[in-house]
Amino acid sequence: METYGTRALTLGAIMFICQTTCAEWNATDGLYQRYSFSPGNTSKALPLAITQSPPTQQNERFTEPKPESMVSLLARSSVIFGLTKVVNESRVSGMCYAQLQQIQRAILNKQAWAMKVLDASGTKPSGFVFGQNYWLGSREACQAVQRPVGITLSRNYERAMHYSILTQSAPFEMAYRVIYLRHRSPWQVEIKLMSEQILHIGLCLPSSCQSEEIKQLARDYVADPTFTDNDIYDMKPDVLYVKDLKLSEKFFQRRTFKLVVGSLLVTGALILCAQKLRLAQNQKDEPDPALGLAPVESEMWRTLDLILKWQPLQKLVACFDLSTNWRKIFAVKETSGSEIPIMNGLRSVCAIWILIFHVVWYMYFTVHNKTVLISYAEQIFFQYVSSAPLLVDVFFTISGFLQTYNFLRNGQQMEAVRRNGLGGNLKLFGKLLFHRYLRIGPLYLIVMGSVDLVFAYMGDVSVYHVNERFDELCTQHWWRNLLFIQNLFDHRELCVNWSWSLACDMQFFLLANIVLFLYAKHPRYAKYLVVTALLATITWSYGIGIKYKFEFSFDATYATGTQIYTSPFVRILPYIVGAITAWCLLEKRFHYELTESQTHWLWHFCLLVFIICIYSTVKRDLGYLITISLFVLGRLIFSLTVSWMVIGSATGSGVWWSRLLEDKCFQHLNRLSYGIYLLNPLVIAFVYSLTSSSTHADPFMLSVVCCGFTIIVYFAAIMFSLLFELPYSNLSSLLLRSQGKVKNA
Numbered sequence: 001m002e003t004y005g006t007r008a009l010t011l012g013a014i015m016f017i018c019q020t021t022c023a024e025w026n027a028t029d030g031l032y033q034r035y036s037f038s039p040g041n042t043s044k045a046l047p048l049a050i051t052q053s054p055p056t057q058q059n060e061r062f063t064e065p066k067p068e069s070m071v072s073l074l075a076r077s078s079v080i081f082g083l084t085k086v087v088n089e090s091r092v093s094g095m096c097y098a099q100l101q102q103i104q105r106a107i108l109n110k111q112a113w114a115m116k117v118l119d120a121s122g123t124k125p126s127g128f129v130f131g132q133n134y135w136l137g138s139r140e141a142c143q144a145v146q147r148p149v150g151i152t153l154s155r156n157y158e159r160a161m162h163y164s165i166l167t168q169s170a171p172f173e174m175a176y177r178v179i180y181l182r183h184r185s186p187w188q189v190e191i192k193l194m195s196e197q198i199l200h201i202g203l204c205l206p207s208s209c210q211s212e213e214i215k216q217l218a219r220d221y222v223a224d225p226t227f228t229d230n231d232i233y234d235m236k237p238d239v240l241y242v243k244d245l246k247l248s249e250k251f252f253q254r255r256t257f258k259l260v261v262g263s264l265l266v267t268g269a270l271i272l273c274a275q276k277l278r279l280a281q282n283q284k285d286e287p288d289p290a291l292g293l294a295p296v297e298s299e300m301w302r303t304l305d306l307i308l309k310w311q312p313l314q315k316l317v318a319c320f321d322l323s324t325n326w327r328k329i330f331a332v333k334e335t336s337g338s339e340i341p342i343m344n345g346l347r348s349v350c351a352i353w354i355l356i357f358h359v360v361w362y363m364y365f366t367v368h369n370k371t372v373l374i375s376y377a378e379q380i381f382f383q384y385v386s387s388a389p390l391l392v393d394v395f396f397t398i399s400g401f402l403q404t405y406n407f408l409r410n411g412q413q414m415e416a417v418r419r420n421g422l423g424g425n426l427k428l429f430g431k432l433l434f435h436r437y438l439r440i441g442p443l444y445l446i447v448m449g450s451v452d453l454v455f456a457y458m459g460d461v462s463v464y465h466v467n468e469r470f471d472e473l474c475t476q477h478w479w480r481n482l483l484f485i486q487n488l489f490d491h492r493e494l495c496v497n498w499s500w501s502l503a504c505d506m507q508f509f510l511l512a513n514i515v516l517f518l519y520a521k522h523p524r525y526a527k528y529l530v531v532t533a534l535l536a537t538i539t540w541s542y543g544i545g546i547k548y549k550f551e552f553s554f555d556a557t558y559a560t561g562t563q564i565y566t567s568p569f570v571r572i573l574p575y576i577v578g579a580i581t582a583w584c585l586l587e588k589r590f591h592y593e594l595t596e597s598q599t600h601w602l603w604h605f606c607l608l609v610f611i612i613c614i615y616s617t618v619k620r621d622l623g624y625l626i627t628i629s630l631f632v633l634g635r636l637i638f639s640l641t642v643s644w645m646v647i648g649s650a651t652g653s654g655v656w657w658s659r660l661l662e663d664k665c666f667q668h669l670n671r672l673s674y675g676i677y678l679l680n681p682l683v684i685a686f687v688y689s690l691t692s693s694s695t696h697a698d699p700f701m702l703s704v705v706c707c708g709f710t711i712i713v714y715f716a717a718i719m720f721s722l723l724f725e726l727p728y729s730n731l732s733s734l735l736l737r738s739q740g741k742v743k744n745a
Helices: 002-027 068-077 079-086 092-108 111-119 139-146 211-223 227-232 249-253 255-282 293-307 309-320 321-329 342-361 370-377 380-386 388-409 413-419 422-461 472-481 497-521 523-547 556-561 561-565 568-587 594-618 622-649 656-661 665-689 699-744
Strands: 173-181 198-206 240-243
Touching: 068 079, 068 092, 068 255, 079 092, 079 111, 079 198, 079 211, 092 111, 092 139, 092 198, 111 139, 111 198, 111 240, 139 173, 139 198, 173 211, 198 211, 198 699, 211 240, 240 342, 249 422, 255 309, 255 422, 255 568, 255 699, 293 413, 309 699, 321 370, 321 665, 321 699, 342 622, 342 656, 342 665, 342 699, 370 380, 380 388, 380 594, 388 413, 388 497, 388 622, 413 422, 413 497, 422 497, 422 699, 472 497, 497 568, 497 665, 523 561, 523 568, 523 622, 556 561, 561 568, 568 622, 594 622, 594 656, 622 656, 665 699
Parallel strands: none
Antiparallel strands: 173 198, 173 240
């Protein structure tokens, strides 16, 4: 009897040991088990100890204790493991503390879900010295911790992998978070273009841990000796904030959201009314379209039809006709004698050229080899990209030329200015300003609202620290953009910072009209004023360049952006040159008879000078006196070459490459150049912000990316121009025609 009882007790103990061992085996999901994965077998139930509560001491007693060296290694090399080591129960919620501790134990036990957490969380990659501040880990891998990856693998092949890494899920909700720290390491190249010294650390953490708790944990961790990167690179990090990458509820409460949606609804309604009007005009003999509709719908349809019979409203609605505007965008016609065809090519090519520059500039906040990217920009082969900002002077030269050319050729308007008194000229001046605003304002304002929304979205859901928070800047400084005076303030405070040139152009438009009004009444005073302005801007540019010791290096250019790059006092130089060129052309000043070969030689010489100006910044460490001289005189000569191209095209001369720029295809692109200019930075920044891993600057891939962005921006420009540019341009023309008829009557 005793023997039987002893045997039974021994057998029971063996069974208990086997059950416990099997439980531990299952907790690691059978690390040595051959497992066939198929759609019908996509998950494995986790043991109770993992799914409901942290492993108890009884469950862990059969786990081989990990050597202290392994724990120390993990704490030093893994941020997520380091956080689980420094967590203090008094600083976080009980649930957050328990789950972080469970992650630590599961990592040490090499449970599949915990290994995925460890793998999904960011660690320091190589390349820190040249700007690698993106320790992002993997957002997708963190999502796979919670939801098994949907992949089918054949049963016919043996694999070294643990199949549980595909099937095992975390026992609690996990979420991907990004911690942002500012470091002050002397062991990283500091270019001083934008906010560069921001570490991005992506971590897969329990959802129960709040952002403020994670922020405090991160502070404790970077202050702990286990964060060895601090000692190695002298980082001295400060924790800035934590993102949960979820769209805030405040996004839909933003005023710009309501304004943009309202604008879209109003524009859509006007387009539908235009379509209804077109159908009514084409189907006058057709039966009443309201027949067969419900009474309410029938009444609404008849009311709309009645409203659209009002003649002034018909003309307004017709401006929004989609099919008519579509044909206008794609229309190609023979060039008339009063047109200068090379302008279409110059503006189109320069718009695409600046777009390529913006691809590089607005990807900067995502690039992990910033130093290499800047070094590419200083190489002679890539000067055509890095010097693209100079091409803005092409637009200013053409704008100054057209403003003066069109004003002086309008004999009726010139006579009205001479005849009017101060009150009449103020009224005419206001009319010109109104039509200018009506043509460029609507698209500009809708893009400004879109920028505010897109950057608010990026600030919430993008993994990147966005240095230029236009959503915050536009909320504060929107009125500056509304008045086109944003370039008169610090360039770091600009809402939609690439719109500085549009503000300059509007300011130059106002000044040019004042001078032209003066020219109509007192030509001599106007000429003196223009010459004085030309000398003043050259002197001012020299003075401000010497004061700030201006250099062509990117950091110096960015630092002096307010004083030089966006300053209207500096930027007006090519506008004045263009205006003088138009006056000379119309007054037939400096008119010389040239042979055909001399004309061809002059065309090619202008192209050579144009290219030399583009490549003049290849040497960026010249003294500031030489640099500012090259900057001022180079821009003057550059504007003169553009002016010669315009004069040559206006007089009918040209060579093979100028004929290419005069091609009819550029008529279409020129109509979209304003939309391309406004939209390309928005599209580029938004697309880059949606990526989940940092960007590597590589010349070949940049070429491919530039082609892709050109196509995307092209289609976006068509859509925005159809909705918000052409209709208001049509409306401006309609008002001008109506005013002309009233005067003639």
